[in-house]
Amino acid sequence: xxxxxxxxxxxxxxxxxxxxxxxxxxxxxxxxxxxxxxxxxxxxxxxxxxxxxxxxxxxxxxxxxxxxxxxxxxxxxxxxxxxxxxxxxxxxxxxxxxxxxxxxxxxxxxxxxxxxxxxxxxxxxxxxxxxxxxxxxxxxxxxxxxxxxxxxxxxxxxxxxxxxxxxxxxxxxxxxxxxxxxxxxxxxxxxxxxxxxxxxxxxxxxxxxxxxxxxxxxxxxxxxxxxxxxxxxxxxxxxxxxxxxxxxxxxxxxxxxxxxxxxxxxxxxxxxxxxxxxxxxxxxxxxxxxxxxxxxxxxxxxxxxxxxxxxxxxxxxxx
Numbered sequence: 001x002x003x004x005x006x007x008x009x010x011x012x013x014x015x016x017x018x019x020x021x022x023x024x025x026x027x028x029x030x031x032x033x034x035x036x037x038x039x040x041x042x043x044x045x046x047x048x049x050x051x052x053x054x055x056x057x058x059x060x061x062x063x064x065x066x067x068x069x070x071x072x073x074x075x076x077x078x079x080x081x082x083x084x085x086x087x088x089x090x091x092x093x094x095x096x097x098x099x100x101x102x103x104x105x106x107x108x109x110x111x112x113x114x115x116x117x118x119x120x121x122x123x124x125x126x127x128x129x130x131x132x133x134x135x136x137x138x139x140x141x142x143x144x145x146x147x148x149x150x151x152x153x154x155x156x157x158x159x160x161x162x163x164x165x166x167x168x169x170x171x172x173x174x175x176x177x178x179x180x181x182x183x184x185x186x187x188x189x190x191x192x193x194x195x196x197x198x199x200x201x202x203x204x205x206x207x208x209x210x211x212x213x214x215x216x217x218x219x220x221x222x223x224x225x226x227x228x229x230x231x232x233x234x235x236x237x238x239x240x241x242x243x244x245x246x247x248x249x250x251x252x253x254x255x256x257x258x259x260x261x262x263x264x265x266x267x268x269x270x271x272x273x274x275x276x277x278x279x280x281x282x283x284x285x286x287x288x289x290x291x292x293x294x295x296x297x298x299x300x301x302x303x304x305x306x307x308x309x310x311x312x313x314x315x316x317x318x319x
Contacts, residue, residue, distance in 0.1 A: 002030070003030055003031030004030045004031070004226060005027055005030040005031050005032035005086075005087075005222075005225075005226075006030075006031030006032075007031070007033075008031075008032050008033065008086040008087060009032070009033050009035070009078065009082045009083075009084055009085050009086050009087075010027050010032040010033070010034055010035070010085075010086060010087040010088075010089065010225070011034075011035045011036075011037065011074070011075075011078055011085055011087070011088045011089065012024050012027070012034065012035070012036055012037070012089040012091060013037045013038065013063070013065050013088075013089065013090055013091050013092040013118070013122070014037075014038055014065075014091040014092030014093060014141075015036035015037060015038050015044060015047050015060075015091070016036075016038035016039075016040040016043040016044040016046075016047055016279070016281075016284045017038070017040075017043060017191065017192055017193075017196070017280075017283075017284035017285060017286070018189070018191030018192060018193060018214060018286065018287075018288075019091055019141055019186065019189060019191060019214060019217045019218060019221065020036075020038070020089070020091040020092065020141070021047045021050075021214075021218075021284075021285075021286045022214045022215055022217060022218025022221075022286050022287075023089060023091065023141075023217075023218040023221035023222060024036055024047055024050075024051050024058070024218075025050060025051065025054060025218060025286070026215075026218045026219050026221070026222045027051075027056070027221075027222055027225075028050075028051035028052075028054040028055065028056035028058065029054055029055075029056075030222060031055075031056065032056060032087075033056065033057045033058075033082060034048070034051050034056055034057065034058040034059070035058075035059055035061060035074075035078045035082075035085075036048050036051070036058060036059070036060050036061070037060075037061050037062070037063040037065070037074055037092070038062065038063065038092060038279065039062060039063070039064045039092075039278075039279040040062065040279035040280075040281045040284055041060075041062050041279075041281065042281045043279075043281045043284035043285075044060040044062060045060050047060070048060040059081075061074055061077060061078075064114075065090075065092045065114060065118030065119075065121060065122060066110075066113040066114045066117060066118055066121070067121075068117075068121045068124075071118070071121040071122055071125050072121075072125050074125075075122075075125040075126060075129065076125075079129055084129070084133060085126065085129060085130075085136065086135075086136065086137065087136075087137045087138075087139065087225045088122060088126055088136070088137070088138050088139070089139045089141065089221060089225070090118065090119045090122055090138065090139065090140050090141060091139075091141040091221070092114060092118055093114060093115045093118075093141070093143075093159075093193075094110065094111045094114045094115060094156075094197065094198070094275065094276055095111075095153075095156050095193045095194075095196075095197035095198070095274075096108075096111055096153070096155045096156055096197060096198040096199070096200070096274075096276070097152050097153065097197065097198070097199040097200065097201050097205045097264075097265065098152060098154075098155075098198070098199065098200030098201055099151070099152055099154075099200075099201070100154040102200040102201065103154065103155055103200055104200075107155065107198055107200075107273065107276055108154070108155040108158075110276050110277070111155040111156060111158075111159050111276070112155065112158065112159045112162070114159075115156070115159030115160060115163055116159045116162045116163050116166070119140060119163050119166055119167070120166065122138075123138060123166075123170065126138065127179075130178075130179050131179070133178075134177070134178045134179075135177075135178030135179060136178070136179050136180070137179075137180045137181075137182070137225055137228055138167070138170075138179075138180070138181045138182070139182055139183075139184060139221060139224050139225050139228075140163060140164070140167040140181070140182070140183045140184065141184050141186070141221060142160050142163060142164050142167075142183050142184065142185050142186075143156075143160045143185060143186060144185050144186065144187045144188075144233070144235070144238050144239060144241070144242070145157045145160045145161075146160040146161055146163065146164040146183070146185055147161075147164070147185065147242050147245075148241060148242060148245055149245070149253070149256065150256060150260065151256055151257040151260050152201060152257075152260050152264075152265065153260075164183055164185075167181045167182075167183050168183070168230070171230060180228040181228070182224050182225075182228035182229060182230065182232065183224075183230065183231050183232070184217075184220055184221055184224045184232050184234065185231055185232065185233050185234070185239070186212065186217050186220070186233075186234040186235060187210075187212055187233070187234060187235025187237070187238035187239060188207045188208050188209065188210065188211050188212060188235065188238065189207075189211070189212050189213075189214050189217045189234070189235075190207070190211050190212065190213055190214045190287045190288050190289070190290045190291040191214050191286075191287060191288045192280075192283050192284060192285050192287070192288040193288070194206060194207055194288060194290070195283055195288060196274055196275045196280040196283045196284070197274045197275065198272060198273050198274035198275075198276045199269060199271065199272055199274060200271045200272075201265055201269075201271075202268065202269065202270075202271060203265040203266060203267060203268060203269055204265070204266060204267040204268070204269040205264060205265060205269075206263065206264050206265070206266060206290075207264070207288070207290050208238075208259065208260065208263050208264045209263055210235070210237055210238075211290045211291055212234060212235045213287070213291050214286055214287045214288075215286075215287075216234060217234050220232060220234045
């Protein structure tokens with residue numbers, strides 16, 4: 001195996017679950033020394049132990065990135081212990097399903113504090129260190145919703161649009177220097193965010209298909225850190241909707257709400273704050289089990305369809 005990050009110090013936020021945890025595994029395989037951050041404790045420690053089992057040095061530092069002081073401590077602790085930070089993966093994020101008038105203002109603000117100001121806090125803390133060194137790479141893990149609108153996700157979309165605008169601007173301001181900013185824009189990824197996120201719709205939340213494996217997203221994070229460019233997408237089908245929004249805006253905005261209501265919100269569920277106010281240690285995992293569930297459902301249908309097609313061919317030949 002090529003250890004492309006051997007000797008590199010990599011910080012990953014939101015590392016207790018989902019894309020952050022998968023990215024941590026991949027950085028560990030590539031030889032990085034890892035500092036993992038998230039609000040949780042037990043699941044963050046579990047993620048660090050998984051990275052150590054892959055041969056990497058990994059430490060866990062519980063951190064709420066919405067808290068400027070905690071982020072300053074994260075950066076200071078890392079640079080004191082390891083001397084530098086080569087790559088910072090800004091991945092931590094919160095998610096809310098709910099129409100705008102269903103979403104409490106405090107919940108909306110909590111999402112923005114994490115998904116936008118978490119990056120502001122991180123970059124503010126990192127820049128003095130990186131400007132002194134003359135180099136550093138910031139990977140924003142955004143979303144396809146950083147470029148698209150999505151009904152029932154006003155807080156999430158607002159925060160993701162704003163965070164991408166921040167990193168876009170920083171990319172322009174630091175162009176030609178050794179300090180690089182890059183954005184990864186995943187489509188629907190198989191993570192526990194749908195089980196753990198807040199939901200005020202009165203219905204159960206599901207990922208909007210098609211769902212991409214979290215391991216694929218984790219590898220994309222590492223690629224983004226290795227070869228930074230302005231945008232990198234994960235999931236081609238949903239990425240193809242980006243030009244549709246601008247070329248055929250009427251069609252795009254006509255289909256988005258019915259698609260969410262048909263595929264993403266199904267069955268009755270009690271409104272919940274999810275993990276907005278406290279981490280969901282018990283529910284944290286690398287994947288959300290959505291891809292496995294999809295395979296259990298769709299594969300039998302594919303085989304049944306194939307069998308029916310073969311049977312039809314045989315019957316036609318006999319006739």
